[in-house]
Amino acid sequence: MGYQHWSYETLHRLCLDSFTGFGFSGEEAEIITDVLLTSDLYGIESHGIQRLYRYYRAIQKGLIKMDARPEVIFETPVSAVIDGHDGMGQIISYNAMRMAIEKAKKNGIAIVSVRNSNHHGIAGYYARMACREGMIGLSCTNTNPIMVPTYGRTAMLGTNPIAMAMPAEPYDFFFDAATSVVTRGKLEVYNKLDKPLPDGWALNKDGHPSTDAPDILSNISEHKGGGIMPLGGSTETLGSHKGYGYGMICEIFSAILSLGTTSNGTGAGGRGLICHCFAAIDPAAFGDPEAIKAHLSEYMRQLRESPKAEGQDRIYTHGEKEIEAERRMMREGIPVNDNTMVEIKSLCDYLKLDFSRYFGSYTIPEENASFRGNFY
Numbered sequence: 001m002g003y004q005h006w007s008y009e010t011l012h013r014l015c016l017d018s019f020t021g022f023g024f025s026g027e028e029a030e031i032i033t034d035v036l037l038t039s040d041l042y043g044i045e046s047h048g049i050q051r052l053y054r055y056y057r058a059i060q061k062g063l064i065k066m067d068a069r070p071e072v073i074f075e076t077p078v079s080a081v082i083d084g085h086d087g088m089g090q091i092i093s094y095n096a097m098r099m100a101i102e103k104a105k106k107n108g109i110a111i112v113s114v115r116n117s118n119h120h121g122i123a124g125y126y127a128r129m130a131c132r133e134g135m136i137g138l139s140c141t142n143t144n145p146i147m148v149p150t151y152g153r154t155a156m157l158g159t160n161p162i163a164m165a166m167p168a169e170p171y172d173f174f175f176d177a178a179t180s181v182v183t184r185g186k187l188e189v190y191n192k193l194d195k196p197l198p199d200g201w202a203l204n205k206d207g208h209p210s211t212d213a214p215d216i217l218s219n220i221s222e223h224k225g226g227g228i229m230p231l232g233g234s235t236e237t238l239g240s241h242k243g244y245g246y247g248m249i250c251e252i253f254s255a256i257l258s259l260g261t262t263s264n265g266t267g268a269g270g271r272g273l274i275c276h277c278f279a280a281i282d283p284a285a286f287g288d289p290e291a292i293k294a295h296l297s298e299y300m301r302q303l304r305e306s307p308k309a310e311g312q313d314r315i316y317t318h319g320e321k322e323i324e325a326e327r328r329m330m331r332e333g334i335p336v337n338d339n340t341m342v343e344i345k346s347l348c349d350y351l352k353l354d355f356s357r358y359f360g361s362y363t364i365p366e367e368n369a370s371f372r373g374n375f376y
Helices: 008-022 026-041 049-061 089-107 124-131 184-193 213-221 240-256 289-305 320-332 338-351 355-359
Strands: 003-006 071-076 079-083 109-117 136-141 162-166 173-177 274-281 334-337
Touching (some): 003 338, 008 355, 026 089, 026 124, 026 334, 049 184, 089 109, 124 173, 334 338, 338 355
Parallel strands (some): 079 109
Antiparallel strands (some): 003 334, 162 173
């Protein structure tokens, strides 16, 4: 299965036209597009343009309500709970983090929990929003059930990522990771590539390790059992209970605090029911922000310059790889799988967009033409 490289400008134009075509305002389309393509620029294929088809199908199926009006249902000077009323996850999340940032500017810290939303892209995008305003940003979300608890055989938690960003020089600290071994999007990518999954990623419906991506995705979708392992694998030997516990922390801050739906209940009744949580912390609540930033920067420098393992020439600090990937993608183009191009062609046909306007003379390879899309 091949990849095509497309300029950021090409994919940006496609996304804007697609989301405005669905009925989002220009400002809303820009936010959704920025979240989506930031993932690709950071080298996170699983949550980038390859997820465009997911949103298209979710809007088609009514999971995402175009006329949704999010509502603040509980609020204090340092907190809030928002009911997203089944709206677009990126729009709800962007505004929720903006609320957390504004509250933190006044009161030093703020946490906003959200219920009844939809998939919102990479959690790190929202943590970085706060970081760019000189704050510590935290973000987490639950997702559709895909993680099997330690010693279980049925998916009960989502991939439940945690993200944090904090200002530093020359690179901000930026961490964004699922609490499962990998995300569902990684399984979707392997499915598109028609490749077996690496060992240690997933369990079949009987709770046994499996490398069959189509089977795992189908079982999850049809609630037959199985799913992705927690960070640490399927037993306590390498720390499965830790990934399971981290996933529970995400559930508590997103679904439990908001009185929303836990991962195992999401997707029911034709609704997404995803929950999120966003926090912003002003370092000034702890002293001189510039001194705190310098302290973190110095420690990260020490980490990068600490002794390397034999055969290794570099130690990264969190956030470096994303910056380097962004520079590379802007220079060389963003790689898009041919099966993702099949999904994009389907989207263009639905919205009556001219596929060739974006991709010129590119045609879908014959071996990819029968791909049915990764939305289950």
